[in-house]
Structures are given as C-alpha cells and as structure tokens.
Amino acid sequence: MKSTSENLNPFAIAQSQLDEAADVLGLDENMHMFLRQPMREFHFTIPVRMDDGRVRTFNGYRVQYNDARGPAKGGIRFHPDETIDTVRALAAWMTWKTAVADIPLGGGKGGIICNPRELSPGELERLSRGYIRNISRYVGLRQDVPAPDVNTNPQIMGWMLDEYEVLNGAHEPGVITGKPIELGGSAGRGAATSLGGIFAIREAAKTVGLETQGASCAIQGYGNVGSGTHKFAIEILGMKVVALSDEFGGIYNEEGFSVKEVVSHLKQNGRLQGLAGSTEISNPDLLELDVDVLIPAAIENQLTGQNADRIKAKIIAELANGPTTPDADDVFNEKGIFVIPDFLCNAGGVIVSYFEMVQNTSNFYWEEDEVNERLDKKMTTAFKAVIEMAENEEVPNRVAAYLVAIDRVAQAARLRGWV
Ligand code: GLU
Numbered sequence: 001m002k003s004t005s006e007n008l009n010p011f012a013i014a015q016s017q018l019d020e021a022a023d024v025l026g027l028d029e030n031m032h033m034f035l036r037q038p039m040r041e042f043h044f045t046i047p048v049r050m051d052d053g054r055v056r057t058f059n060g061y062r063v064q065y066n067d068a069r070g071p072a073k074g075g076i077r078f079h080p081d082e083t084i085d086t087v088r089a090l091a092a093w094m095t096w097k098t099a100v101a102d103i104p105l106g107g108g109k110g111g112i113i114c115n116p117r118e119l120s121p122g123e124l125e126r127l128s129r130g131y132i133r134n135i136s137r138y139v140g141l142r143q144d145v146p147a148p149d150v151n152t153n154p155q156i157m158g159w160m161l162d163e164y165e166v167l168n169g170a171h172e173p174g175v176i177t178g179k180p181i182e183l184g185g186s187a188g189r190g191a192a193t194s195l196g197g198i199f200a201i202r203e204a205a206k207t208v209g210l211e212t213q214g215a216s217c218a219i220q221g222y223g224n225v226g227s228g229t230h231k232f233a234i235e236i237l238g239m240k241v242v243a244l245s246d247e248f249g250g251i252y253n254e255e256g257f258s259v260k261e262v263v264s265h266l267k268q269n270g271r272l273q274g275l276a277g278s279t280e281i282s283n284p285d286l287l288e289l290d291v292d293v294l295i296p297a298a299i300e301n302q303l304t305g306q307n308a309d310r311i312k313a314k315i316i317a318e319l320a321n322g323p324t325t326p327d328a329d330d331v332f333n334e335k336g337i338f339v340i341p342d343f344l345c346n347a348g349g350v351i352v353s354y355f356e357m358v359q360n361t362s363n364f365y366w367e368e369d370e371v372n373e374r375l376d377k378k379m380t381t382a383f384k385a386v387i388e389m390a391e392n393e394e395v396p397n398r399v400a401a402y403l404v405a406i407d408r409v410a411q412a413a414r415l416r417g418w419v
Helices: 010-025 029-035 084-100 121-135 154-169 194-210 226-237 259-269 283-287 328-333 348-362 366-391 397-415
Strands: 040-049 057-064 074-078 107-113 142-148 216-220 241-245 249-252 279-281 293-298 315-317 338-340
Touching: 010 029, 010 040, 010 084, 010 241, 010 328, 029 040, 029 397, 040 074, 040 084, 040 121, 040 338, 040 348, 057 074, 057 142, 074 084, 074 154, 074 348, 084 348, 084 366, 084 397, 107 121, 107 142, 121 154, 142 348, 194 226, 194 293, 194 315, 194 338, 194 348, 194 366, 216 226, 226 241, 226 293, 241 283, 249 283, 259 397, 338 397, 348 366, 366 397
Parallel strands: 074 107, 074 142, 216 241, 216 293, 293 315, 315 338
Antiparallel strands: 040 057, 057 107, 241 249, 249 279
16 A cells, blocks of 8 residues: 555646656756646636625636647536646646647646536526636637536536627637537537547557457446446447446446436436445445446546555546546556556547537538547547557556657647747
8 A cells, every 4th residue: 555645636746747757758857847837827706696696706717738739728627626726737638638639739727616516507607607708818719728527518618608709799619619519519529538538448458458348347427428438338349337426426236237227317316326226336436346447537536545456447547637646556557457548548528629629610510420430530549659659668658648748749849949
C-alpha cells in the first residue's frame, strides 16, 4: 500500500504528470515552465434570480490553458465540488487531448460551483445564460469553444448558444458544441465519447490479446458516457457488462445487464440500485471486481494509492477525466495492467465537437455513419501513435500519450515564436 498522504489536488496531479513526461522527453526548461500553467483564466460571479425572488450569487470559471494549436476547446462542468484547480487540471488535459487526437484546437475548461439537482429548470437556464454573459467577449469560433461536461447537456448548450447569439446579433452556431441537432449540433456527438472509448478498448484488446466477445466489464458512472458505453460494449464488442454504478451506489450481476432492463428501471426509480436480480455493491467495490475491463466513467481520483493494489482488471479504460492518481499509476505499471489514459480514451467527444465546428463553418451537415467512420479513424490513429511511443520509449501508456501531446503543443508554441 502506498502512502496515505497522496496529494489529490487535480492540478498538482496534472502538473506532476507533465513534469514526468517533460523529463523523459528532455523538454527545454523554458518550454516546460510555459506549459505548466494556464495561459489565461477568468473568474467571475453570476447573480441569478431564484424562483422564490431571492438573488443567489454563483462562482464561475473559464480557463484557456493553451491555444498554440488553435482556439481553446473544452466543456463546462456544473458541480458542487468544482474549484479553480479542478478546472485548471481539466483545461490542461484538454490541451493534451486535442493534441493527441491531432485536431487543430487548444485546451480549455469551464465550471460553475453549483448543484444542478437543486435548481429548477428556470434557475438552471438563467444560470447558464449568466455564465455566457460573463465570457461572451472571450469565446467564439476563433477564440474558445465550450461544450458539455459533467452535469451539462445539449439543452444547456442551446441556452448558452442563444444568449451568445442575442448578444452578438448574429447566428454563430460554432461558438459552442454538443448543441441540440436542431440548433446545429452534429449527428453522433451525444454518443461520441462512449463510441470513441469503445474503439480504444477494441484496439487495446487487440494489443493485449483479449477476446472481447464475452469478456466481462464494470462501468463506474451512468451519465451520458457510462450509459453510452454500456450500450456499445454489448453491441460492438459483445462484452458482458456485469457491474454498473451511479452516484448512489452500484449493482452487480455475473450474467450481465441489458441496456433495456437498466433504462426501464432507471426511468421508474431514478437510481440503479434495486434492479431486480442484481446484488447491491458500493462504488469502491465495483472498482475492485475481477473483470477483464474496468471503465471509470465518473469523476477524478477514483483509483488511488489506497485501492490500486486491489484492482484486478486487465485493461483500465479511462472514460472519465483524471480517474487515476500517480500513486495508482505506479501500482498499475508494476502489475502490468494496460491503462488507456484518459485524454486518449475519452477524446471521442472533442473529436466529434471538432467535426461539429467544421460542419457549422461550412453549413453542411454529415450523416451519422460518416461522423462515426471519421471518429474511428481519428481514435485508431491516436491510439497507435501512443502505443508506438510507449513501445519505442519503453514508458507507460500515460507517459507515452504525454510525449506525443507535449511534442505537438511545444512545436506549435515554438513555431509561433512564443518560447
Ligand atoms: N467535456 C468533454 C471532454 O472532457 C468534451 C469537450 C469538448 O467537446 O469540447 O473531453
């Protein structure tokens, strides 16, 4: 067991991951120092008129971590535990994500400290519009393009788009991605993170020699990404999804869960536990199950020095951002667990966001099959670049992903004459 005093500040973790990779890469010290910090950040308050007449003041952030390769890009999270450091870390990971996926974008992230479950639809709409009012001058197709993330969705993107367009007096659908299809969203965007993750798992299984047909998997988190992954794991890879969880707890059935039974149970009960024929397990228990593929698809810091030595999966597919701490990484490397690092594994969302921006710019929309085919190509190419780097440099996959990404971002910063 590792030390109990592991630093769980996500930005400290993001910086230490960068430091390790910079060391392996022999990155120039000036460039290293430049890449260790966000280029710009915005901190603001959002006063919202609540339904009872009171005005509540929320805190919002937008971090534009690095835009050397193109406009900043990344989602907006609504979460009660949001902090500027979580947003900074997530914005850094977006920078490495767009670079490893090789799309012409930088990295950014936004957040509001709030619990959306406690807000009425009207309050949520006013909060979303207030967020955009604060940053409208600093976002846009050529500056910074937000998208959904934890607890935000296409409807929220629709309100934000509308607010931006009203302020600017023109249609500008490419200012935000993950929009409803009716407002210029891309076919396939909703499922893109999950589908991209499934393509990555398919490639990882080939690499380690795992037959996915009938292989067992456990998914932590049942939001947009977790639920989509459940569906595609069965449909595309023929896997048996034996465990699932949401914020209230998890369920297990060694025979596997069908999407249909879970969706109809959720519709009636609002939570996974209580599903007929399932055993209740906790979120930590789910992570330690003896499964072939473990898919953290919730939030950061789930696999730590505290539980890493009890993880039994052969492949860990990080569909969440930042689920694994550096102490856990050390253990997984020692044990030979094949980790598909987050900013590679979950790049599908931002890849299709990029396709959405392209479609908005040309005002010509693609069929879903075309989107998915291009997504597969991008994910597979990114996966191969990382694995090749890992083999050539004899480093873990996460370090390899950093090497690929840092090199691309540093090259752009150099060519601009910044460093
Ligand atoms: N929030 C997603 C992520 O973390 C998508 C970001 C985007 O599409 O810009 O990758």
